[in-house]
Amino acid sequence: MGRRGTFGRRKRINILPILTLILVLVIIVVLGVKILSPNYTIAQMEELKSADVIKTEGTISVISSVDTKVYSNDGIKYTNRHENILKLDSFNNSIPEDADKIQSVTSLLEKLGDLEEIGKVKELAPKPDGYYWIDVSLTTEEKKLVFNSEEEYNFDLYYDIEEENIYVKNKYYDEFSTKNNKVKLLGYKVNDEYKSLIEKLTAKTK
Numbered sequence: 001m002g003r004r005g006t007f008g009r010r011k012r013i014n015i016l017p018i019l020t021l022i023l024v025l026v027i028i029v030v031l032g033v034k035i036l037s038p039n040y041t042i043a044q045m046e047e048l049k050s051a052d053v054i055k056t057e058g059t060i061s062v063i064s065s066v067d068t069k070v071y072s073n074d075g076i077k078y079t080n081r082h083e084n085i086l087k088l089d090s091f092n093n094s095i096p097e098d099a100d101k102i103q104s105v106t107s108l109l110e111k112l113g114d115l116e117e118i119g120k121v122k123e124l125a126p127k128p129d130g131y132y133w134i135d136v137s138l139t140t141e142e143k144k145l146v147f148n149s150e151e152e153y154n155f156d157l158y159y160d161i162e163e164e165n166i167y168v169k170n171k172y173y174d175e176f177s178t179k180n181n182k183v184k185l186l187g188y189k190v191n192d193e194y195k196s197l198i199e200k201l202t203a204k205t206k
Contacts, residue, residue, distance in 0.1 A: 054139055063086075064127065065130075080135070105134065121187060127162060164190050165190060
């Protein structure tokens with residue numbers, strides 16, 4: 001009669017379900033942080049420098065009053081209930097004729113951090129001459145873990161026509177957050193190069 005082994009047969013552990021669970025938890029944490037946490041606008045713009053931007057679009061308008069609050073209507077959140085909006089132009093990188101405008105808008109975002117910062121304000125006062133409002137939406141293609149995904153960035157630039165200062169939301173929040181009802185605007189003093197880009201986009205170049 002054969003001798004029985006001292007130890008029983010080893011139990012094989014299937015690690016696939018464990019790895020899958022860990023992956024799911026990581027994705028949940030990443031999404032939770034994204035939804036609940038603010039991202040500083042300048043940091044977002046720095047991210048874009050190394051990102052693969054696949055779509056750039058937006059509008060250029062004149063407004064007399066700036067409103068950065070978030071409103072809700074039947075569960076749909078929206079922003080920018082500005083006053084006296086007069087649309088001047090639009091841009092879309094899918095339109096070949098918009099190539100120059102896309103380049104100017106890209107330069108506005110990239111060069112913003114090079115301007116002299118003049119501080120944060122809670123709101124901008126209504127003005128007769130108003131503000132140029134440049135609403136920019138950029139879509140990037142990114143690879144996170146094993147998945148390819150698209151990320152959308154939205155920026156609102158407000159150019160004070162009289163004072164020649166430009167303002168941007170201090171923090172960027174996604175559409176699921178209402179915390180940007182408390183957002184401040186970060187101001188910068190525009191230099192001649194930046195002013196030229198603004199004038200080019202608003203067709204005000206002399």
